[in-house]
Amino acid sequence: MIGPLLAVTDLEVAYGRVEAVRGVSLEVAKSEFVAVIGSNGAGKSSTMKAVSGVLQPRGGSIRFKGQEVTGQPAHAMVRRGLAMVPEGRRVFADQSVEDNLLLGGYARSQESAARVQRLERAYQLFPRLGERRTQQAGSLSGGEQQMLAIARGLQSEPDLLVIDELSLGLAPKILDMLFPVLVELNEEGLAILLVEQLAGQALAISSRAYVLENGHVIASGPSAELARDARVMEAYLGRRTTASSAA
Ligand SMILES: Nc1ncnc2c1ncn2[C@@H]1O[C@H](COP(=O)(O)OP(=O)(O)OP(=O)(O)O)[C@@H](O)[C@H]1O
Ligand SMILES: [Mg+2]
Structure with missing residues (x-):
């Protein structure tokens, strides 16, 4: 593969007359950890939905692993190696934890040893899911549901994991556990595109x-530089750099 893992160029997304995304370009290199921050309604989720094939962009192009994938449906993107953890988690509430995970692996080998290996990896990353494998997903806490949503995405053995609002509604102590897991996954080579309202933590x-x-x-660059950019931090994110909600 030559060039970036993901290349989004001049992306446009519209809902009728509402122009949510107006020419966004961004890239994620192989094994890179990239954050997307910005205030409510900035177009973050719309961008991620277009990238992961959940909605059709109105304009622009999306290339993944060097191939043009603009407009490809979500299941095709999963097979290509892009998994999405949607805003609000969206676990299958009436299914067990383990069935949620198995559904996440539909695009990969259904050979029993491969399925067991993927499940074991999920339970190793998130022991709380292992302890609750037969429990209905809808009965999990918000933090556990977010663990399940991440673990479900990983079942498809992605090269890029897109996460929309990891911290939404979660307590700081859960986040202290979740953020390091993302760092660990990234260190193992997984590229991550993280949309996050906790700008300080996302940049860290x-x-x-x-x-x-x-x-x-409106701005892009090395996270450490953006974190020092007073214009970025104060004008857009000053009120949103610390966790305040409870799980
Ligand atoms: N299904 C929809 N129908 C109409 N307008 C929509 C729809 N989804 C989003 N929008 C609008 O598109 C714009 C961008 O929304 P989007 O959800 O992409 O923003 P966001 O950056 O993810 O915001 P948040 O921080 O609240 O999650 C907003 O003005 C929003 O109201
Ligand atoms: Mg959003």
Whole structure:
């Protein structure tokens, strides 16, 4: 593969007359950890939905592993190696933890040894899921559901994991556990594209970041530099750099 793992160019997403994304370009290199931050309604989720094939962009192009994939449906993107953890988790509430995980692996080998190996890896990353493998996903806490949503995404053995709002509604002590897991996965070679409202934490664990505002990228660069950029931190994110909600 030549070039970046993911290359988004001049992406446009619209809902009728609402132009949510107005020419966003971003890249993720192989094994890179990239954050996307920005205020409510900036177009972060719309960008991620287009990238993961959940919705059709109105314009622009998306290339993954060097191939044009614009407009490909989500299941095709999963097979290509891009898994999405959607905003709000969206676990199958009436299915068990283990069935949620097995569903996440549908695009990969269904040979029993491979399935068991993927499950064991999930339970090793998140022992709380292992302890609750027969429990209905809907009965898990918010933090456990987020663990399940991440673990489900990993079952498809992705090269890029897209996560939309990891911290939403979760207590700081859960996040203290979840953020290091992402770092560990990234160190093992998984590329991560993380949308996160806790800008300070997202910039602390990512290597590069993009700031979205009003459907545009208004700043991008090394995360450490953006974290020192007073304009970025104060104008757009000053109120959102610490966790305040409870799980
Ligand atoms: N299904 C939809 N129908 C109409 N407008 C939508 C829809 N989804 C999003 N929008 C609008 O598109 C714009 C971008 O929304 P989007 O959800 O992408 O932003 P976001 O950056 O993810 O925001 P948040 O931080 O609240 O998650 C907003 O103005 C939003 O109201
Ligand atoms: Mg969103």
